[in-house]
Amino acid sequence: MNRKRKKIEPRYIILIVTVIIIVLIAVLSYALKTDKKLNTFESIVKDVVVEVQKIVYFPFKNFSTMLSNYNSLKDVLEENRILKSNVEKIESLExxxxALKKELEEMKNELNIEHVLTDYDYLNATVVSRNAATWYNNLTIDKGSHNGIEEGMVVINSTGVIGKTTNVSTFSSDVKLITTTDTNNKISVTITNGDKKLIGLINGYDYKTKYLEIEGISNTDNVAIGDLVYTSGLGGVFPSGILIGKVADITTDVYDLSKIINVTPSANFEDINYVTVLKRTDNK
Amino acid sequence: MIIVSIISLLFSLFLQGLVSNFQSYTIYDLSIFSAVYMLLTLVVLQPYFENDKKFLILILIFGILLDITYSNTFILCTCIFLAIFYLNKLLNFFFPYNLFTVNLFSILSMISYHVITFLFLIILNFDSYNFIILLKVIGCNLIMTVVYTSFMYYLIDFIYKKFKLKLIRE
Incomplete structure (x- = not known):
């Protein structure tokens, strides 16, 4: 292969490298800001790629669904028997x-909690892709502002809370997972220990142990391993009562004043294919 | 040749998204299928471009596409791709273009990509992973980097020879 080889002057190389380093620092610090919103160009590009991605992904997803359906067929008979017995209980449950709804409304007013799960509409979405930069803890879903999604809406799956929406474009959105190290992503939680409820704050996620770390619980408070952790509803972003996980380990901070509680998340972050976005009913 | 380049870059863009659905998203559970497919395609394509300007335009377009769609890092990937372009330009100057060297360039480019990202995350105090994890990331990327680079090398070389395409000049 014949190639012309032009010599680049060293001073230009130094200049280019310096400029690139400065630009990268500026760009990355800007990109890591959580409140960065997509502009029209970014929104259009993202929508187009996500739509094509959905078409490309369609046969693979169908094949994978077919396989899992086939695997679950053997359990159908047993599931049907359980469902029949559950149907008989529906009337009494309704x-x-x-009665519970009425009671909940009264308690909400008394405790001054802004939002609970019943204040939300559920919107199901499919995960289209995960973020290429694995340290970023983002995934992309196939629903956007066209479907009523806004920035900061809570995203859950069948096992618990996953994260919240960011970078919303017309037909797609990103989900920032609760495992992110982003300090702006703290969530207020309640630990239920018998009748007592303790309020704490999720401080981060340890990838090695796969625990969420909770701080803000006094050393005098009783917390036991196995206690359940739910969102508290304080802060106004996450509604109360969504399961986060179970207490797995309890230690104290360096001053021995407060507890550091490690929680095993109920959601499996390695296998997220379908999610549910909670849309506030007053946003309709 | 420019059409072949665009198609192969689009293919790697969608492959990046497709593969991400079948692997863990966390940095601590990386699979051996992890790779920056677009970067590897660019490394394979670079010697076919005698016109740097056209190749730089391709890097800009596809780097921005990757940034917007899969990494949400504004133009970070684009800037890293540009830096790697100059590294490969230097390597291409000293070494011949064959399967062994293109794999070597790909591995060096992949390592540069992850090291540069890691260094900038440290500078910006974004506490996401440490040096050991960086080594693990590079290790997990190695296999797929070699496999995909070899695949693209043979594919593009085959198309180039079969259709008697010309190098991209002025």
Whole structure:
């Protein structure tokens, strides 16, 4: 292969490298800001690529679904028997539900909690891709502002809270997972220990142990391994009552004043294919 | 040749998204299928471009596409790709273009990509991973880097010879 080889002057190389380093620092610090919103160009590009990505992904997803459906067929008979027995209980559950809703409304007013799960509409979405930069803890879903999604909406799956929406474009959105090291992503939580409820704050996620770390619990408070951790509803972003996980390990801080509680998340972050976005009903 | 380049870059862009659905997203559970496919395609394509300007335009377009769609890092990938372009330009100057050297360039480019990202994350105090994890990331990327680079090398070389394409000049 014949190639012309032009010599680049060393001073230009030094200049280019310096400029690139400065630009990279500026760009990355800008990009890591959580409140960065997509501009029109970014939004259009992202939508187009996500739509094509959905078409490309379609046969692979169908094949994978077919395989899992086939695997679950053997359990159908047993599941059907359980479902039949559950159907008989529905009427009594509905009556109980009405009474509980009324009770919940009264308690919300009394405790001054802004949002609970019943204040939300559920919107199901499919994960289209995960972030190429694995340290970023983002994934992309196939629903956007066209479907009523806004920045900062809570995203859950069947096992618990996953994260919140960011970078919303017309037909797609990103989900910033709760495992991110982003300090702006702290979530207020409640630890239920018998009748007592303790309020703490998720401080981060340890990838080695796969624990969420909770701080802000006094050393005098009783917390036991196996206690359940839910969102508290304080802070106004995450509604109360969504399961986060179970207490797995308890230590104290360096001053022996407060507890550091490690929680095993209920959600499996390695296998997220379908998610549910909680849309506030007053956003409709 | 420019059409072949665009198609292969688009293919790697969608492959990046497709593969991400079948692997863990966390940095601590990387699979051996992890790779920056677009970067590897660019490394393979670079010697076919005698016109740097056209290749730089391709890097800009596809770097921005990758940044917007899969990494959300504004133009970070684009800047790293540009830096790696100059590194490869230097390497191409000293070494001949064959399967062994293109794999070597790909591995060096992949390492540069991860090291540069890691260094900038440290500078910006974004506490996401440490040096050991960086080594693990590079290790996990090695296999797929060699496999994909070899695949693209043979594919593009085959198309280039079969259709008697010309190098991209002025």
């Amino acid at each position: 009556a109980e539900n009405v």
